[in-house]
Amino acid sequence: MLTWWRRVRIENELIYLFLRSPVTQVAAAIGLLSVLGALFAPLIAPTNPYDLASFDLLDSFLPPAWVEDGDPRFFIGTDDQGRDLLSSILYGARLSLLVGLSSVAFAAVLGTGLGLAAGYFGGRLDTIVMRIADVQLSLPAILTALLVDGVARGILPREQHDELLLVVLTVAIGLSLWVNFARTARASTFVERNKEYVQAAEIMGLHPLRIMAVAILPNILGPLMVIGTVDLAVAILLEATLSFLGVGVPPNQPSLGTLIRIGTEYIFSGEWWIVIFPSAALIVMIVSVNIMGDFFRAVLNPRLR
Amino acid sequence: MGALLEVTDLTVQYPTRFGLFTAIEGINLSLEPGQIHGLVGESGAGKSTIGAAIIGLIPSPGYVAQGDIKLLGQSLPELSQKAYHKLRGAKISMIFQDPQTSLNPLLTIEDQLVETIRQHSGHSYQEARDKAVALLIETGLENAQGRMSEYPHQFSGGMRQRVVIALALCTDPDLIIADEPTTALDVAIQAQILDLIRRLANDRGVGFLLITHDIGVIAEITDSVSVLRGGKLMEEGKTAQVLGHPRHDYTKALMAAVPRLEEKLDRFANILSDEPSLPTPELLWKVDGASDQFATDWLLAGERHTASDGPVLSVRDLDVTFYTDRQFSLGKGTAVRALQGISLDVQPGQVLGVIGESGSGKSTLAKAIVGLVRPSAGRIEFNGSELPLGRERARTHPSRRKIQMVFQDPYSSLNNRRKIEDIIGEPIRFFDLARDKGEQRRIVASVLDLVGMPQRAMLKFPHQFSGGQRQRIAIARALVARPEFLICDEPTSALDVSIQAQILNLLKDLQAQFGLSILFISHNLAVVRQMSDHVVVLKSGKLMESKNSDDFFAGPGDAYSRRLLAETPSLDLLLGA
Structure with a gap:
């Protein structure tokens, strides 16, 4: 077992470099902590911020526990409605990560599929897909997201919209991110497509779908993983922005963006903790995800090392 | 001084x-x-x-x-x-x-x-x-x-x-x-x-x-x-x-190991076997019932076209013209004529060497035969029946199995993300050549044995092998389809001479054993000399000369071929002494 680990440590590029990059290790630890915190929020959070009965308006605007007037029940204070901030942040991070991951997954599937097909078949399909991508790229991500959200609000009845809010949000953010995946997948597919192993499969007469899925896809996953990690940070940020603007998650389920919006209203009246702590949580999360993205990029592109 | x-x-x-x-x-x-x-x-x-x-x-x-x-x-x-x-x-x-x-x-x-x-x-x-x-x-x-x-x-x-x-x-x-x-x-x-x-x-x-x-x-x-x-x-x-x-x-x-121009050897003798020696347990690893004998029997058991009259492959007046890409526009782009009026025959069990410098269209010829490139004119006949050209050849066309290809660059011809077992198993699975998973495994192991690789290689990925070993794996992949006709496009030009000699030996052995007909493409005259029964010379998409190998190397008829032969560096000077 120990010798196995020793061998893996040296032979596996990813692990070898990871063990030599303390910054990435810290980032990965924070990332893991965020995921665990989000995953087990119902177990570790002191209160349930979604349960209206669990908080009291009398507790509102309490500062962190270590400050004068602080209440030991609320470690980093409470917001305008008396919700425990720590619990809100844990639940908020849960929501942010959920939306972030699912919208990246949505964008990855859509973008990779289209990019792979465009790169493999080329010609007219390629031109059409890439022109759509160009149009998409010229729209700011926020605008796309607002547009999708607005359309969804128009089509869906109000109750259903609230239920489907997370799905709408996922699609809205995913739609503004798929272009990255499509472009990368297309460019890599172009390179792989002319390699002889693909020609060998074509000569045999394998179905194009099988060639794309079994032969090409595994070979272009590397750069897509980098895009995925970097885009995860972007997606979390987008969700926070939308929630900050009030078009994101429902107000009774605060995400990090919602908390920051609430906080900004009180920043000048002295209740700094309401905006500082959710913002700090968001920043730390995004920076660590970005560092991991950079690490993946460096591993996959030896020239950057 | x-x-x-x-x-x-x-x-x-x-x-x-x-x-x-x-x-x-x-x-x-x-x-x-x-x-x-x-x-x-x-x-x-x-x-x-x-x-x-x-x-x-x-x-x-x-x-x-x-x-x-x-x-x-x-x-x-x-x-x-x-x-x-x-x-x-x-x-x-x-x-x-x-x-x-x-x-x-x-x-x-x-x-x-x-x-x-x-x-x-x-x-x-x-x-x-x-x-x-x-x-x-x-x-x-x-x-x-x-x-x-x-x-x-x-x-x-x-x-x-x-x-x-x-x-x-x-x-x-x-x-x-x-x-x-x-x-x-x-x-x-x-x-x-x-x-x-x-x-x-x-x-x-x-x-x-x-x-x-x-x-x-x-x-x-x-x-x-x-x-x-x-x-x-x-x-x-x-x-x-x-x-x-x-x-x-x-x-x-x-x-x-250096291929000679002067004479055709049956095999390269006394060459190094310098594949890194594997630890014994690696060599002892075997799939049940797998051996090179099994591979030989299995490959020979395949149904085989036995029409002895006429060539296996015959190409007539083949033209390939490439057009530059212009999307959403009427008319075609500028034309480049890659092949013009090529006619050649490959006799059963023989090796036809195709000689040409870069840009002569020799790879295009291979691609036209396997259907990757669509010729603009001409006919290709395989075993006496006409082959549909380019995209018109159905994916299920029987020639897809009977014609196989070995590529130049062993580093790009194997998919790096798949195990050797899957790479070699793909043709068996696709052409439905094995009764079950177990038999497929046995065939893969046996064919690896046949091409001189340890059976355990099937558990590994391509990047764990050297160029020569990869080329052996690529040959194994072409073999398991039970082909009748093999196209080798510069199969050794990316390899060192001693490895080249090993691969050429392997190809000669396989050719003799299974009676394969081979189209052997190379820019290296000495290599073609060692492999071919018949030779054709291509230059800028045109066929310059077609001649029996011995006659060709004794005295090419065409001026271009003569120059090509004269300019190939040779060891004569030293070995004559």
Whole structure:
């Protein structure tokens, strides 16, 4: 077992470099902590911020526990409605990560599929897909997201919209991110497509779908993983922005963006903790995800090392 | 006159994460002015590292661990970085393999030559320019005055290499290190460049250190030679003596592996089996019931077309024209005629060699036959029935199984993300050749055995194998489809000579055993000589000559073929003695 680990440590590029990059290790630890915190929020959070009965308006605007007037029940204070901030942040991070991951997954599937097909078949399909991508790229991500959200609000009845809010949000953010995946997948597919192993499969007469899925896809996953990690940070940020603007998650389920919006209203009246702590949580999360993205990029592109 | 270059006991090491790696060890060599000394060896022999060590540009983190390099009596490793830098420009120059990348594509050659000359001398611009023109004329560039203001891409490969040589001569160096200077060039141009190097050595008294893997080049122009293997010096001496009467076993094996033009051998004998030896447990690993005998029986059990009359493959008046891509526009782009009116026949059980330089359309011919490229005119018949062309050939067409292909580059012809078992198993699965998973496994293991690989290889990924081993795997993949016709597109041009000999032996054995008909494409006449029964020569998409192999090599009828044959470097000079 120990010798196995020793061998893996040296032979596996990813692990070898990871063990030599303390910054990435810290980032990965924070990332893991965020995921665990989000995953087990119902177990570790002191209160349930979604349960209206669990908080009291009398507790509102309490500062962190270590400050004068602080209440030991609320470690980093409470917001305008008396919700425990720590619990809100844990639940908020849960929501942010959920939306972030699912919208990246949505964008990855859509973008990779289209990019792979465009790169493999080329010609007219390629031109059409890439022109759509160009149009998409010229729209700011926020605008796309607002547009999708607005359309969804128009089509869906109000109750259903609230239920489907997370799905709408996922699609809205995913739609503004798929272009990255499509472009990368297309460019890599172009390179792989002319390699002889693909020609060998074509000569045999394998179905194009099988060639794309079994032969090409595994070979272009590397750069897509980098895009995925970097885009995860972007997606979390987008969700926070939308929630900050009030078009994101429902107000009774605060995400990090919602908390920051609430906080900004009180920043000048002295209740700094309401905006500082959710913002700090968001920043730390995004920076660590970005560092991991950079690490993946460096591993996959030896020239950057 | 004292020695120009004196290398003693040179050792270069690289610290890696797997421990200290010794790239070259205890190398000695010396060079007189006006001499050409060859460094020959296969990949990983450390030839380029020696060149880099002399010029002081060993890529980090490598370093000279031991030994000394003296240029005109001056010890180089003792110099400061600054002094080294000065000396590097003034006394030592380098010529690289690829003329495409060793010139700056954004500057005219005038800018590049004049700048280099003025860097190292006090010449005025006009003086430097005159010198540059003189150098270009000396290296044999026509209309040198007029072409000074052109950019590198406006020159052909051979002309570009002349410019690179002129660039190397700018500072009147005493020593020029040429690292594979002709490897990227066609034979005709290679011969011209080698002539030029010889002439410069004689006229200017420049010492050349010529690094190459090609024994033919060594035999052609060097005075003395060092044979390297795995970073160690195997044998050293006068070229005629080392190559003519090799003393070391490795040199003997190397010489035996070089394909000859003069006669066709049944097999290459006495060649090295230098695949790294595997630990015994690796070799003992077996799939139940798998053996090379099983593979032979299984491959022979396949149904086989036995029409002995007429050719297996017959191509008539084949034209291939490529159009440049223009989307959403009417009409076609500019046309390039890659093949024009090609007709050829491959007789059952015979090997047809296709000879051609780069751009002659030989790969296009292979692609047209397998249906990757759509011919614009002509017919292809396989076993007497016409093959649909290009995309019209259905994916389920029986010829998809019967015609298989082995590619040039073993590094890109295997999918790096799949296990060998899956790679070789794919044709079996797709053509439905095995009854169940177990049989498929047994076939894969047996065929690996047949091509000389340990059965355990099936559990690994392609990147764990060397080029030669990968090519064996690629051949195994082509074999399991039970083909009747095999197309080999430059199957050995990416491999070292000793590995090339092994692969050629393997192909010959398989051909004899299974009666395969083969279309063997290569630019290397000696390799084609060893493999073919019949030969065709392509030039710029046209068929120049089609002849029986023995007759062809005895005396080609076409002028182009004769020139091609004459310019191929050969060992005659040495071996005649």
